[in-house]
Structure formats: C-alpha cells, structure tokens
Amino acid sequence: MCGISGMFNYDRRRPIDSSALLRMRHSMHHRGPDDAGEYVDGRIGLAFNRLSIIDLSGGHQPMCNEDGTAWIVFNGEIYNFKELRTELESRGHQFRTCSDTETIVHAWEEYGERCVTKLRGMFAFAIWDSRREVMFCARDRLGIKPFYFYTDSAQFAFASEIKSLIQLSGVPREVDPAAVGEFLSRRYVVAPNTMLKGIRKLQPGHSILVTGKGHQVNRYWDLQLNPDVRIGESEALERLDNLLRECVLTHLAADVPVGAFLSGGLDSSCVVALMSQLGAISKTFSIGYNSAESELTYARIVADHFQTEHHELFLDSRTFRDFLPAIVWHMDEPVGDPASIPLYFLSQFARKSVTVVLSGEGSDEIFAGYPIYGRMLDFENYNRMPFVRRLSQVASRRLPDNKFKKYVDMLGQPLERRYQGVGSLFSRGQVASLSRIAEMPLDGVVAAYHRCEELDALSRMTYIDTTTWLPDDLLVKADRMTMANSLELRVPFLDHELVEFAASLPASLKLKRRQGKYLLKKWCTPVLPSAIVNRQKAGFPVPIKHWFRNDLSGFAREILFSTDGAARRFLSATALEALLDAHEREDRSEQIYSLLAFDSWYEQFVKAPVVASASCVV
Numbered sequence: 001m002c003g004i005s006g007m008f009n010y011d012r013r014r015p016i017d018s019s020a021l022l023r024m025r026h027s028m029h030h031r032g033p034d035d036a037g038e039y040v041d042g043r044i045g046l047a048f049n050r051l052s053i054i055d056l057s058g059g060h061q062p063m064c065n066e067d068g069t070a071w072i073v074f075n076g077e078i079y080n081f082k083e084l085r086t087e088l089e090s091r092g093h094q095f096r097t098c099s100d101t102e103t104i105v106h107a108w109e110e111y112g113e114r115c116v117t118k119l120r121g122m123f124a125f126a127i128w129d130s131r132r133e134v135m136f137c138a139r140d141r142l143g144i145k146p147f148y149f150y151t152d153s154a155q156f157a158f159a160s161e162i163k164s165l166i167q168l169s170g171v172p173r174e175v176d177p178a179a180v181g182e183f184l185s186r187r188y189v190v191a192p193n194t195m196l197k198g199i200r201k202l203q204p205g206h207s208i209l210v211t212g213k214g215h216q217v218n219r220y221w222d223l224q225l226n227p228d229v230r231i232g233e234s235e236a237l238e239r240l241d242n243l244l245r246e247c248v249l250t251h252l253a254a255d256v257p258v259g260a261f262l263s264g265g266l267d268s269s270c271v272v273a274l275m276s277q278l279g280a281i282s283k284t285f286s287i288g289y290n291s292a293e294s295e296l297t298y299a300r301i302v303a304d305h306f307q308t309e310h311h312e313l314f315l316d317s318r319t320f321r322d323f324l325p326a327i328v329w330h331m332d333e334p335v336g337d338p339a340s341i342p343l344y345f346l347s348q349f350a351r352k353s354v355t356v357v358l359s360g361e362g363s364d365e366i367f368a369g370y371p372i373y374g375r376m377l378d379f380e381n382y383n384r385m386p387f388v389r390r391l392s393q394v395a396s397r398r399l400p401d402n403k404f405k406k407y408v409d410m411l412g413q414p415l416e417r418r419y420q421g422v423g424s425l426f427s428r429g430q431v432a433s434l435s436r437i438a439e440m441p442l443d444g445v446v447a448a449y450h451r452c453e454e455l456d457a458l459s460r461m462t463y464i465d466t467t468t469w470l471p472d473d474l475l476v477k478a479d480r481m482t483m484a485n486s487l488e489l490r491v492p493f494l495d496h497e498l499v500e501f502a503a504s505l506p507a508s509l510k511l512k513r514r515q516g517k518y519l520l521k522k523w524c525t526p527v528l529p530s531a532i533v534n535r536q537k538a539g540f541p542v543p544i545k546h547w548f549r550n551d552l553s554g555f556a557r558e559i560l561f562s563t564d565g566a567a568r569r570f571l572s573a574t575a576l577e578a579l580l581d582a583h584e585r586e587d588r589s590e591q592i593y594s595l596l597a598f599d600s601w602y603e604q605f606v607k608a609p610v611v612a613s614a615s616c617v618v
Contacts, residue, residue: 081103184594434571
C-alpha cells in the first residue's frame, strides 16, 4: 500500500521538473513512510512512497524489468501474484524479487494492455515503457485504490491524491461550479469529475494509454448484472461459502501483523468469523460513544464469541471540533460522510498494533443490503395503481418540506427519478434554494442509469450504488482515513470474483420479504451469534445529531456564516439559516456536516497553500 505520482511531458525534448516531482512525493509521505524513490528519464518522472507489506526488503519502487526498459509505480495488492508469476516464468520471464509489483511489469511485457484482466486485487499503477514510448495506467475494477490525473497541452500528471497534483504550478485550484451542485445532491462528486476544474478521477475498471500525442481512456471491466434464475439456494450457498473462504484467505497474505475492524454489524462480523475459521490470530478494533449510537455492545458479542484480542476506543464531540480540518485535509476530496471522523481515529488506534486490517465494505452493494431497496420496490407496486401520480401531486402541495413529503413526491415517478443512490443529501428543490450557482449540476448517477437501463429495478439500484456511491464515497473515506495513518485496509467482499458471483444471483437470493442480504445472512446463521444476524442494520452511526444541537451548535453556525468561507460564496445565507433552524425539529445533521466539510476543504485546497502543515497533523 503506497502513494504514487508522476509526470509525462508530451514533448520529449522537455525535461521533467525534478523539484516538482519531489514536492508531489513529499505531500503523500503518510501513504508510505517506510521507503521512497524517484525515477527520471527525459520526459518521464515517477515517484513513490512505500508502506511495506509484502517482500519487506525487496519491494523498492520505482521498479523495472530485467533490462530497465519498463518501469512501474504501483499502489495496492495483487492477491493472485504467485500464480501469475508461475505463468510468466513458464513463458521465460525472470524475477529478481518476491513482490507482487514485479509481476505487473512482466504481465505488461507479456500481455500489453490486457495485463489488467490477469490481475486479482486492488490496484492503481503507472508503467513507463521506453521501447514503445508510452505510459500505461490502470485502476482496479471496483475503485478500491485511487488514481487522479491532470492533463494540459504540455503534460500528463497523475497521483494517488489530489493534494499531490496541485503541487504542480500549472494545475489550477478552481472550483468547478457544476460539481458543487452534484455535491449538494450526493455529498460527493461522481467520477470522472472532481470538485476542482481540470483534475479528473480515473473511473474504476478503466485504463489510460498516454503517448506523445495525448491520452486515451478505455474501459476494461464493467459490472454485469445477469441474474441466473436457474441457480438454487443450496448451490448458491455452497459457492458463496467457497468464495468467502478463498477471498478472506488471500486477503490475509502479509509479512506484517493483520487485524480487523469490527463494528458489530453483519459484514465486519462475517469477516472476523472467516478469519477465525481460517486460523488467523485476530486482533479486532472498534470505536464507540457515550450515547445510543454506540455499537460497542455488539462488537463485544462478536469478539467474545471468537475470542479475539479486542481493542476499544471512545470518541466525543470535542474530538470532532478540534480535528475536523485535519481530517478533511486527509480526505483530499470534499465528501460529506461523517463516518470519516471515527474511521480516522479508529485507524490511528489500530495502527499501534497492526499494519493491515480487513473490513466489510461492499457487502451492502453487492448483496442488496440497504433497507431503501425494499422501499423503492414497494413504490414499483404503488406506481401501477391508476391516478397515483395525480394523488401524490395534490398531497405534496399540502405537506411541509420533510422526509415524508420526499416519499410522497416519489409516487408515480420512474425509478431513475425516485432513486438517486443511497448517499443522497439534498433534494432537487433544496439544492435549488440552497445553491447560489446558476449552472446545471453534473449528474454522474444519471450517466450510470444510462449504462444499466435494461436491468430490473433491484439490479439497477445496486449497479448505481456499486459504481457511484461505493467508489466515490465509501472507498474514498476508507482509503484516505486508513492511509492517513499508514494503515492498509483490505476489503474481501470486493474481490471481483465474489462481486461477479453476487451479480449472477437472482433477486430472490438477495432480497426476500423486503429484507436484504438474504443469502449472506443464511450463510451467517450457523456461524454468528443470533443477536448479530438478526439485528437491524445501523451503518456506521455517529452522534452528530445531538452534537449539532448541543456542544457543536455554535461551532456549525460560526463556520457556515464566516464572511469569506465557501458556504457564503456558493450557498444562500437564508437557506443556511433555515437549515440550522430545521435541525432543532428534525435531523439535518448529515447535511450540516457535509457543508462544514465542504467549507473546510475549500479553505485548505483552494484558498490556502496545500502543505502538510502542523495544523493538519492529528
């Protein structure tokens, strides 16, 4: 797990600015404190920060092939690298290290751009091939590892984090107004766009080929939801058991200590159960609060059941107030997900004992675990009734702007209007009243709907969340908060072979009686305590509702009404005032948090120099 960065000058006569390359690398020291390196050769420059996980003595990067004609910087883990190495050695390739990085270099030599189809794991990498004078870059299928890039008439630059790219003097630090609207709708910006003009995210399952004439982006993988109605429950359960064991076993490979995040929810508990069954000595880590949102009781049930070495941490509102700017700086993108706060401190806590942790991200998306899926399918039935749209319009005019009105407005609407992803923040009407920007917002969710319009309703919803919310919110949070503490996070539910298996399941094995994750719960029933299998889904709750009504009410108002902040520049003061007032009557805490995160991000990434200053170190 590492930080990568680099530059390619389109004009081969223009040399690389080595000092700029060094600034790019230094800005991501937290991603790899164990080792560092650069490779500069005329128009090409590659830089690397290493967190040593596998082959501790032999994995230095940038790394080359036998004759030095192909160089790579790589962030991630390739779980099938030993099998792939055997295949490549049989074809005459010679290896000098035991690292998975070298396997990718030789796979590129052997298979060219198709090399990505051979890789099983999480990855973002760039390969410079001096023989062909091309740079090849790729990101893993689900978007577990990040890859940002910037290009103009002179250069192509890339990095694991935005803060690295804007070390370059020519990269603009200007907010894209259309992205602000999307952020207000979603709480994140959907790839390939970012909040900054000119800086792009390479989408999951995509690669880039860079030559002296420019760059070309290609898709090499997409989630194919083709349910096989012939598969029975017993066969599906057996295949699931085999895949879960295989995925967790491969994700345990490391030359450093490994543990697990344990929330007490079904997904993280499932991972801990598999680790225990596979004989892994498990250290588990949980975070909680002195409030009803705390899940520590459930985490203890699982830890006791599997006799793990369990560690607990408590968080309070003071920690939130004092460290929000630092955590936003590490998040790199404005993402309105309050779970970033506890995840940062849980990662810091776990890093004292382990270097790698496993977690349960991705299960809800691939096995249809979000409760909203069932509610949206109910609307499918309601909308078959005559006059339902007219009735909803009449009722909506008489209702206040609250959650109930939101659902009434959905009656009679097609799925793509009703369901905008699990991460929705403000409604269309709220965005219109809140935003001071006239431009139409970007809408990456609509673009995703166009790619899956032939699918059934449940498949369309899971496709939307797997391709937008998952990589652009959940996995951004997971990567940044762990790597800020030099901790590697692994997500076995997002092994692409398990994801493809889940995509082949019929809806009846995912959602039954409006309860999600049916097949996974079936697998978990004999394995986990019933209190865990049967508990209501909680997510990763944070008690910000109470904090913003009590300890942090003045803090939120002070930040959002700052005279030169992002909130005052892009948002309506009247609507902000109404939002804070409304929170006293109903929960608007996630909306308030998102605006605070956006304001803090604007201060640090647009207005102020982006450096790892003392104020940004927690």
